[in-house]
Amino acid sequence: MTHLIATFFYVGHIRPAPGTWGSLAALPAGWLVYTLFGPWGLIGGIVLSYAFGVWATGIETKGKDNHDPSEIVIDEVCGQWIALLPLAFGAARQDVDILALWPGWIAAFALFRLFDITKWGPVGWADRLHGPTGVMLDDVIAGVFAAIGVALLAVLYHIVLI
Numbered sequence: 001m002t003h004l005i006a007t008f009f010y011v012g013h014i015r016p017a018p019g020t021w022g023s024l025a026a027l028p029a030g031w032l033v034y035t036l037f038g039p040w041g042l043i044g045g046i047v048l049s050y051a052f053g054v055w056a057t058g059i060e061t062k063g064k065d066n067h068d069p070s071e072i073v074i075d076e077v078c079g080q081w082i083a084l085l086p087l088a089f090g091a092a093r094q095d096v097d098i099l100a101l102w103p104g105w106i107a108a109f110a111l112f113r114l115f116d117i118t119k120w121g122p123v124g125w126a127d128r129l130h131g132p133t134g135v136m137l138d139d140v141i142a143g144v145f146a147a148i149g150v151a152l153l154a155v156l157y158h159i160v161l162i
Helices: 002-006 018-061 074-083 085-094 098-118 122-127 131-161
Strands: none
Touching (some): 002 018, 018 074, 018 085, 018 098, 074 098, 074 131, 085 098, 085 131
């Protein structure tokens, strides 16, 4: 069960770039959570993915030298869902189909991958914590940065083009 969670239903075994595949898999899963439960349900999914991610990662890496094996992608799912929050709340507030905000989906994905891969500032700090909390926390921070970027891009779009 922990391997299923940590690899997000084995998506983490897709090569190359399992983190990117995990982020991509998070998009339709996030859409489904949003469609069924709304933006607050997505927050619930983030909390659950974080909690289960810390637990599953701890078990999957116990006694191993590698504290963050590439097949563990539940952290990418959690971070990617955070990056989608401005879209979720924006779509709900405006009562529009969240898929109509497709440029935001692209921005959320690209910004999250940028912050997750480059590990700038606090993202890198969290990554160096090692252990399950570090594995999850760096992607949470990358997701927050990406969400801020998505919100700023949306504001810029609405100021300039609308």
